[in-house]
Amino acid sequence: EVQLMESGGDLVQPGGSLRLSCVASGFTFGTSAMSWVRQGPGKGLEWVSGIISSGARTYYADSVKGRFSISRDNSKNTLYLQMNSLRAEDTAVYYCAKDRTTVTFDFWGQGTLVTVSS
Amino acid sequence: QSVLTQPPSVSAAPGQKVTISCSGSNSDIGDNYVSWYQQVPGTAPKLLIYDNSKRPSGIPDRFSGSKSGTSATLGITGLQPGDEADYYCGTWDSILSAGVFGAGTKVTVL
Numbered sequence: 001e002v003q004l005m006e007s008g009g010d011l012v013q014p015g016g017s018l019r020l021s022c023v024a025s026g027f028t029f030g031t032s033a034m035s036w037v038r039q040g041p042g043k044g045l046e047w048v049s050g051i052i053s054s055g056a057r058t059y060y061a062d063s064v065k066g067r068f069s070i071s072r073d074n075s076k077n078t079l080y081l082q083m084n085s086l087r088a089e090d091t092a093v094y095y096c097a098k099d100r101t102t103v104t105f106d107f108w109g110q111g112t113l114v115t116v117s118s
Numbered sequence: 119q120s121v122l123t124q125p126p127s128v129s130a131a132p133g134q135k136v137t138i139s140c141s142g143s144n145s146d147i148g149d150n151y152v153s154w155y156q157q158v159p160g161t162a163p164k165l166l167i168y169d170n171s172k173r174p175s176g177i178p179d180r181f182s183g184s185k186s187g188t189s190a191t192l193g194i195t196g197l198q199p200g201d202e203a204d205y206y207c208g209t210w211d212s213i214l215s216a217g218v219f220g221a222g223t224k225v226t227v228l
Contacts, residue, residue: 037217047208047219095163101151102150104151104168105153106174111162
């Protein structure tokens, strides 16, 4: 059974930093592209960032480019999202998702809540 | 503001059919496959359709997808109360090199 378990969400002040983690199991993590997708309160889905299976290439939404960094440790079956210079508009539930193909997410985690507020 | 345009809501009686449109541009829908997701509020999204029209195992054939040019459509036949949810289209934008979603469509079963 495929499982994706996010963690690291918290309340953080504007300008602060946070690192999210997503531990994967039930599939060959090292051969799967992965992404982060977020959903603000009462809002729709927003693709945040993606990374190919080797970690050699990464992609970002314009809204987070230069502030967020996606990475992975295939030896630990873990995906990360380092978030710096956080803003109120970054407040959202952050989902880790397995890419079947480009922007085709066949499995999702349960999400972790990030709240940016003073 | 979402890159892909979806109607905010659609509704129909049980047993009827609804269609949800997703409009984009040459660089997103026009150049890439489209996927569709169902999200019941408070839960994670679920993949319904991928590669424009394919269904993952376990998704009933009441759900169908199609694409023409820069638009895609999700169809739901034999509408059931359990189909009440938000539905999102998604694809890749070849110019932005980024994923894009529609704003979502709320389906109501009358």
